[in-house]
Amino acid sequence: MTAAGDRAPREAGGRRSGVLDRTLCVAPMLDWTDRYCRRFHRLLNPRALLYTEMVAAPALLHGDPARLLAHDPGEHPVALQLGGSEAAELAACARLGEAWGYAEINLNLGCPSARVRAGRFGACLMADPGRVNECVAAMVEAVRIPVTLKQRIGIDQADDYDHLARFVDGIARAGCGVFIVHARKAWLQGLSPKENRDIPPLRYDRVQRLKGDFPRLEFVVNGGIGDLDQAVALLRGLDGIMLGRAAYHHPWLLAEAMPRLFGVPMPFARRTDAVRAFRPFMDRELAAGTPLSRMTRHLLGLFHGRPGGRRWRRILSTEAQPPGAGLEVVERALAQVSEESRL
Numbered sequence: 001m002t003a004a005g006d007r008a009p010r011e012a013g014g015r016r017s018g019v020l021d022r023t024l025c026v027a028p029m030l031d032w033t034d035r036y037c038r039r040f041h042r043l044l045n046p047r048a049l050l051y052t053e054m055v056a057a058p059a060l061l062h063g064d065p066a067r068l069l070a071h072d073p074g075e076h077p078v079a080l081q082l083g084g085s086e087a088a089e090l091a092a093c094a095r096l097g098e099a100w101g102y103a104e105i106n107l108n109l110g111c112p113s114a115r116v117r118a119g120r121f122g123a124c125l126m127a128d129p130g131r132v133n134e135c136v137a138a139m140v141e142a143v144r145i146p147v148t149l150k151q152r153i154g155i156d157q158a159d160d161y162d163h164l165a166r167f168v169d170g171i172a173r174a175g176c177g178v179f180i181v182h183a184r185k186a187w188l189q190g191l192s193p194k195e196n197r198d199i200p201p202l203r204y205d206r207v208q209r210l211k212g213d214f215p216r217l218e219f220v221v222n223g224g225i226g227d228l229d230q231a232v233a234l235l236r237g238l239d240g241i242m243l244g245r246a247a248y249h250h251p252w253l254l255a256e257a258m259p260r261l262f263g264v265p266m267p268f269a270r271r272t273d274a275v276r277a278f279r280p281f282m283d284r285e286l287a288a289g290t291p292l293s294r295m296t297r298h299l300l301g302l303f304h305g306r307p308g309g310r311r312w313r314r315i316l317s318t319e320a321q322p323p324g325a326g327l328e329v330v331e332r333a334l335a336q337v338s339e340e341s342r343l
Helices: 035-044 055-061 066-067 087-099 114-118 125-126 128-140 159-175 191-196 205-212 228-235 245-249 252-262 269-287 292-299 311-317 327-341
Strands: 024-026 049-051 080-085 104-109 147-152 178-182 218-222 240-244
Touching: 024 080, 024 252, 035 049, 035 252, 035 269, 035 292, 055 066, 055 080, 055 087, 066 087, 066 228, 080 087, 087 104, 087 269, 104 125, 104 128, 125 147, 125 159, 128 147, 128 159, 159 205, 191 327, 205 218, 228 240, 252 269, 269 292, 269 327, 292 311, 292 327, 311 327
Parallel strands: 024 049, 024 240, 049 080, 080 104, 104 147, 147 178, 178 218, 218 240
Antiparallel strands: none
16 A cells, blocks of 8 residues: 555644654543643653643634633643644634644544534544545644644444554645554444443554554554553554553653653652642642642542552542642641651
């Protein structure tokens, strides 16, 4: 097969798609990977590429860009994920994302939820490759930063490898050089979003085969990656891995990934040091009126499996909720962890 992957990815405004290091990415997760979560994850791993929650293109164009796009400079590198199906809208949103300083624009073709499907974006777009090609071409033309996709290996009955390869080839010809592939297909009818994360079998071999057939494109594999041993194994032959719930529920994995995936020391020797490094950010946000719980909810899994971990979660889950709660709550939780760690 003559494939777009047989040539270098098209450059958008003179920038190659491979500028960013995608060895380790943290998945866009709705209601989870907000700017507070991303700031903490960045402390734990200075090298990972972070992703925003999905931002719907109509909401961005007709809403408040400052509310939807604001982020802390300390998060970088960070990518903006968009949801949409209209080329002109997505191009306009990509320009906004670039203007707000994002390093990459990513188009969601993986979410199977009914709400997303009703907006005619997400995984259902994989049934309309022509529309996807138009959207990608418009976004690539609009910005100088990379435009990438996050997709499934298939949907419903359209899940054979040849269909997947044709889909990737067409989008590569439209100008996309980076594909983040959730290695499960999605059932658009009959399974909930949660079931679509667990029930369809993982086919990492399909993503590895794509890399073999399209060697000039970048492929990042996502789906079911629960530990760093598995991540290291999957990186052989692929350009990167994307962690989702494992990184969120057990964020110390991101720190442990520094020596395992990048060959450099962890940024902190102890989890307590990471929390104290996060304090100045929390202090600034509290002064700006951000409730403590909006930040501490992303720290709940930091001491998973460690002495005092349950008390840490309990204190943050309960005492950070009341209006006016401050950093003394975090200090009490840290003291409890430190005390139990010495037992």
